[in-house]
Amino acid sequence: MKPINPTEVQNKLDEFNEQDLYLHLETTNGAYASHKDQSVMTVGAYIRNGLIRYQHAKITGNGPYRVGMKLEIGWVYAEGLTHWEVDEKNQLLLAGHDANGKLAVACQLSKEPF
Secondary structure (H helix, E strand, O other), X not given: OEEOOHHHHHHHXXXXXXXXXXXXXXXXXXXXXXXXXXXXXOOEEEEEEEEEOEEEEEEEOOOOEEEEEEEOOEEEEEXXXXXXXXXXXXXXXXXXXOOOOOEEEEEEXXXXXX
């Protein structure tokens, strides 16, 4: 993965506009965070192969970035994004890594299930 280029990511988001897409969205502060520091609450969210169609999407920020996708009846967004790539299956893969390089958020879009 490479550091986010907002213009290139926006172009890919625009390409996927008004199409049925599969969403993988995951956040975590680390499954074992509370083992190192009991005052830290372990949190996370996960959805894989959620079928969405957005009316428009936008990347914002100066890094880390936020991507918001406006659905017919709501929103999906991910923030803290730092890296991206488009893979050989034309899937948009976005990730946010913390200062230690650990994955904190992943947001992926595909025309096919993951």
